[in-house]
Every structure is written in structure tokens, then in C-alpha cells.
Amino acid sequence: MTVYLSLSGVLFLIGLHGFFTARNLLRRLLALNVLTTAVFLLFVVMARLAEPLDPVPHAIVLTGIVVTVSTTAVALALLVRIAGRPRDEDDDAVAGPRGDAG
Amino acid sequence: MGVAGVIFDGLLALALVWLAWQATRAADLFHAVVSFIVFGLLMALAWVRLEAPDIALAEAAIGAGATGALLLSALDRLASRDGRHRMLYEPATAWGFWIPAGGALLGGLNLAAWKLPAPGLGEEVLASLKLSGVDHPVTAVLLNFRALDTLLEIGVLLLAAVTIWSLGRAPSPLVPAMPSPALPALGRLLFPVFVLVAAYLLWRGSHAPGGAFPAGAVLGAGAILMLLAGARPWIRSSEHGPWRWILSLGLAMLLAAGVTGSLFGGAFFEYPTGIAGPTILVLEVAAGLSIALLLFALYLRGEPCEHGYRGAGT
Numbered sequence: 001m002t003v004y005l006s007l008s009g010v011l012f013l014i015g016l017h018g019f020f021t022a023r024n025l026l027r028r029l030l031a032l033n034v035l036t037t038a039v040f041l042l043f044v045v046m047a048r049l050a051e052p053l054d055p056v057p058h059a060i061v062l063t064g065i066v067v068t069v070s071t072t073a074v075a076l077a078l079l080v081r082i083a084g085r086p087r088d089e090d091d092d093a094v095a096g097p098r099g100d101a102g
Numbered sequence: 103m104g105v106a107g108v109i110f111d112g113l114l115a116l117a118l119v120w121l122a123w124q125a126t127r128a129a130d131l132f133h134a135v136v137s138f139i140v141f142g143l144l145m146a147l148a149w150v151r152l153e154a155p156d157i158a159l160a161e162a163a164i165g166a167g168a169t170g171a172l173l174l175s176a177l178d179r180l181a182s183r184d185g186r187h188r189m190l191y192e193p194a195t196a197w198g199f200w201i202p203a204g205g206a207l208l209g210g211l212n213l214a215a216w217k218l219p220a221p222g223l224g225e226e227v228l229a230s231l232k233l234s235g236v237d238h239p240v241t242a243v244l245l246n247f248r249a250l251d252t253l254l255e256i257g258v259l260l261l262a263a264v265t266i267w268s269l270g271r272a273p274s275p276l277v278p279a280m281p282s283p284a285l286p287a288l289g290r291l292l293f294p295v296f297v298l299v300a301a302y303l304l305w306r307g308s309h310a311p312g313g314a315f316p317a318g319a320v321l322g323a324g325a326i327l328m329l330l331a332g333a334r335p336w337i338r339s340s341e342h343g344p345w346r347w348i349l350s351l352g353l354a355m356l357l358a359a360g361v362t363g364s365l366f367g368g369a370f371f372e373y374p375t376g377i378a379g380p381t382i383l384v385l386e387v388a389a390g391l392s393i394a395l396l397l398f399a400l401y402l403r404g405e406p407c408e409h410g411y412r413g414a415g416t
Contacts, residue, residue: 003115070400
């Protein structure tokens with residue numbers, strides 16, 4: 001289980017860093033998905049450590065997966081709208097706001 | 103677990119870290135998206151190793167499948183604009199902030215997880231399983247003990263579909279030109295198999311891993327494949343208007359089940375004793391249909407329109 005706990009930690013850091021520092025919005029979305037997976041992993045490891053196996057975190061994670069796909073879908077629809085907006089030729093339409101990453 | 107199990111876990115963890123790194127760091131967006139899809143599939147293996155087969159099914163069907171389809175179809179519209187980034191990420195000085203900040207947050211989360219009451223709710227769920235109407239603990243939690251979560255979750259999915267449709271019309275060539283003539287024929291041939299698998303997963307949910315979410319995702323994936331094979335989405339036209347109600351059928355049925363419980367003097371989502379099993383089955387069918395159609399609706403990326411299907415418009 002230690003392997004999966006550490007995996008959860010590493011994925012969390014990769015996701016968090018990507019989410020806050022990526023300049024491309026699609027990359028941020030991918031990082032957000034990695035981040036949620038890390039949190040789900042922590043939940044499931046906790047469920048596995050319980051004796052007997054705890055089904056409640058499993059149900060919560062299933063709910064979380066569906067909520068994540070909803071979030072991703074809405075964000076992608078917004079991204080496509082942003083990219084379709086007429087802008088300057090050399091301006092990167094899907095890049096994040098310049099100079100402020102938060 | 104044995105040595106082989108430990109080695110397998112270690113290799114799986116390394117592969118997952120590498121794929122997550124690729125998904126967030128690869129210079130090419132297509133590369134990143136494909137890495138993410140493979141990451142989802144390997145995660146399904148990790149869930150199996152952690153004795154969570156329900157999550158493995160949902161991750162493979164929804165996490166990797168539906169999200170992957172959404173990402174790839176969006177990428178089709180975004181890729182041409184991505185081009186050459188001068189800088190993929192904020193300057194490296196940001197690491198000086200993010201490593202301590204992320205580490206502190208992670209430490210806090212782990213501390214909270216560590217402090218949780220250790221035995222969990224496994225005993226309680228097993229003790230009440232006989233009353234729940236189903237034999238599978240996760241289904242019992244999802245549709246009986248914590249049905250409120252499921253209600254809200256389908257609400258979120260419906261809200262997402264409404265938000266996307268309210269952004270405007272679906273893009274006018276709904277799917278890109280067909281790369282291969284085999285796909286339409288194969289899509290039509292495979293659709294009955296998708297329906298069969300979805301029905302099987304739905305039925306299986308009462309006593310084993312399965313249930314409405316994987317079933318809905320499989321059916322939704324079948325519908326997306328049909329769309330790619332050239333079928334027209336019938337939820338767009340007014341003559342099939344009433345069928346759109348299936349989108350909210352799951353939410354409506356769950357809400358009705360919840361309110362009926364409280365009307366008859368019980369608690370919210372208290373099913374009458376004896377008919378809990380059939381109630382859950384009906385709810386699962388309704389939720390499964392709704393989830394299938396909602397995932398499909400998300401994929402359309404806009405309100406499907408009757409006239410402008412092949413015409414101009416953005």
C-alpha cells in the first residue's frame with residue numbers, strides 16, 4: 001500500500017504544479033484531472049486499509065469520477081469557444097492570461 | 103501479496119508517474135492527451151489492485167473512455183491554434199513556491215487521512231446489507247444508503263449538459279470527415295454489442311461490480327461511435343422532442359424516490375421495506391439511460407440544431 005500512497009502524493013504534486021503553472025488551458029485541464037485521480041487514489045487506499053474493506057469511499061470516488069467528467073466537458077466546451085474567438089493572428093488563443101498564473 | 107505483486111505495483115506506479123508527467127509536460131498537445139488516456143487505462147489496473155473493481159470499470163469507461171473522446175474531439179478544434187509556445191510553463195522560479203506549498207498541502211491531507219477513524223464504515227454497511235435490497239455493498243451505498251450523492255451527481259451531469267448546450271449551437275459539421283470507410287460499417291455492427299454489454303453491466307450491478315455508471319458510459323460510448331459512423335443525433339429534432347426528457351429521467355426518478363420516502367413518513371430516500379430491490383433496479387435503469395444520453399449530450403459540445411446541421415454558423 002505504501003507504493004500507492006507515495007504514488008498518490010507524487011501525482012498530487014505533478015497535478016498541482018501543472019494546474020497552477022501551465023500556460024495552456026488544455027494542459028491545465030489535464031493537470032486538474034491528474035490531481036483528482038491522486039485524491040481518488042488516497043481515498044481508495046484508505047478504504048483498502050480499513051478492515052473489512054470500506055465501500056463508502058468507493059461510492060464517493062464513483063461519484064467523483066462522474067463529477068470530474070462533467071467538469072472536464074464544460075471546461076472543454078468553454079475552451080473551444082475561447083479558441084474560436086477572433087483574435088490577433090500571433091496571439092495564442094488558448095494560452096492562459098499573461099503574467100499572472102493564479 | 104508476494105514478491106511478484108510488489109514488483110508489479112512498483113512498475114505500475116512508475117508507469118503512472120511517467121504518464122502523468124507526459125500528460126502535463128509533453129510539448130505536443132496530442133501526445134499529452136494520448137498519455138492521459140493511457141494513464142486512465144493503467145489507473146483502472148491500479149484500482150483492481152486496490153480491490154476496487156467498480157472504480158476500475160468506471161475509470162476505464164468514463165475516466166479514460168468518455169473523457170478521452172471529449173479531449174480528442176476538442177483537440178481537433180484546438181490543435182491548429184496551439185502551434186509554437188514560447189514557454190509551456192511559468193518560469194522555473196515558480197518551483198521555489200510550489201514545492202513547499204504543494205508539500206505542505208499534501209502533508210496536511212495525509213495527516214487528515216491518517217487521523218480518520220481507522221476501521222471505516224465497512225462493518226456498518228455489511229450489517230445493513232440485507233435490508234438494502236441488493237447484495238453488492240457499493241451499489242447499496244450508491245443507491246440506498248447514500249442515494250443523495252447519486253441524486254446530486256446526476257444533477258451535476260445534467261447541469262453540465264445544460265451549460266454546454268446553452269453556450270450555443272453544436273459545431274456544424276458535427277464530426278470530421280471520415281478517415282476510413284470501415285468505421286461506419288463497423289460502428290453499426292458494434293452498436294448492438296454495446297447495448298448488450300450495457301444491459302449486462304446494469305443487471306450485474308445488484309450483486310457484483312457493475313451498475314448504472316459503467317452501463318451508462320458504455321451505452322454513451324456506443325452512441326458516440328454511431329455519431330462518428332455518420333448517424334444523426336435524433337435528440338436534435340423537434341419531432342423527437344419528448345425523448346429529450348430521458349436526459350432528466352434519472353434525476354427525476356431519483357428525486358421522486360427520495361420524496362416518496364419522506365411523504366410516507368420516512369426519511370428522505372427511505373425505501374419501503376420489501377420493495378427496496380425493485381426500486382433500486384428501476385432507479386438504476388433510469389439513471390443508466392440518463393447517464394448514457396447525458397454523456398452523449400456532453401460530446402455534442404452545443405445544442406444540436408435541426409436546420410443548421412450542415413449549414414453555416416459556429
